[in-house]
Amino acid sequence: MVSVANILKNTKETLFSFEVLPPLRGKSIEQIYKTIDQLMEFKPAFIEVTTHRSDYTYKEIQPGQYKRVEERLRPGTVAIAYAIKQKYGVPVVPHVICSGYSQQETEYELMDLSFLDMKDLLVLRGDKSKQDSKFIPKEGGLRYASELCEQVSRFNAGHLLYGEQREVADERPFSFGVAGYPEKHEEAMNMAADLRALKRKVELGAQYVVTQMFFDNNKYFRFVDRCREAGIDVPIVPGLKPLGTLNHLTTLPRTFRIEFPDELVEKLEECKTNEDAKAVGTEWCIKQCRELMEHNVPCLHFYTMNAAAQVAEIMRKVRS
Secondary structure: OOOHHHHHHHOOOOEEEEEEOOOOOOOOOHHHHHHHHHHHHHOOOEEEEOOOOOEEEEEEEEOOEEEEEEEOOOOOHHHHHHHHHHHHOOOEEEEEEOOOOEHHHHHHHHHHHHHOOOOEEEEEOOOOOOOOOOOOOOOOEOOOHHHHHHHHHHHHOOEOHHHOEOOOOOOOOOEEEEEEOOOOOOOOOOHHHHHHHHHHHHHOOOOEEEEEEOOOHHHHHHHHHHHHHOOOOOOEEEEEOOOOOOOHHHHHHHHHOOOOOHHHHHHHOOOOOHHHHHHHHHHHHHHHHHHHHHOOOOEEEEEOOOOHHHHHHHHHHHOO
16 A cells, blocks of 8 residues: 555645544544534545544542543544544554653554554644643653654564564555644744754655644745754645634634734734634635645645534635
């Protein structure tokens, strides 16, 4: 099977891909299928499945008595990714993260993915715990995505933790991408430092980059130029998120440390309802997509949480 990295490297046209979230604990996978069904007409090159860390909460075990427990609100990434692959026959890219995982747990996950022949990954550090002011790795875990890239590459070479070896004869290795930040990772001291970190991940085996969402294409184009100047020559896929609610106007810049361009801000300041914001967000994303396609980007990648119908509308207009 051809890896996602090779698909991106060799494409002659701009492809389409999107990301889905595992359902909340106790919920059915059918909601994910409904999302995917709405987007299959656009022949996605791949589908990403996010992974979420465990966090600690307090459960009342009897009146007035609470117990601190660890729980994951969206479990099952490996199983869901495999189910999507089997149902749709599309390359699926599960996220593998440092956050909330020990190296041993990551190794077990890599083994499971290898057994299932799920060999495309997106390697990420992941978010900090809600209780922490800064990222703190789990005991026995990794602090940086570059360290996780190294663990995956060592696994590919047959090296397990504690000096153990595994058989790799006639086995397709993992191929993985990483995240990039056109407006700089929030914890990077400056863009130059952020680019050095990204280059290190590529040196450790990353074969493509998927960017954080952005709303100013010029920032993406400049980011690509700076990557090339730094010697990062892998495909760089733009990540897109269509604005859909008034709430997005404040939560997205605050959560993802991004800026809206002046032209978009002027349009958004006139919005009074969610429908107004969605209309502006749809037209802006169509404009972004068309310009990105004119620049022959390898793929348009959409963050589709609660926005599958909107993404479908955008893609129909972009491809018309």
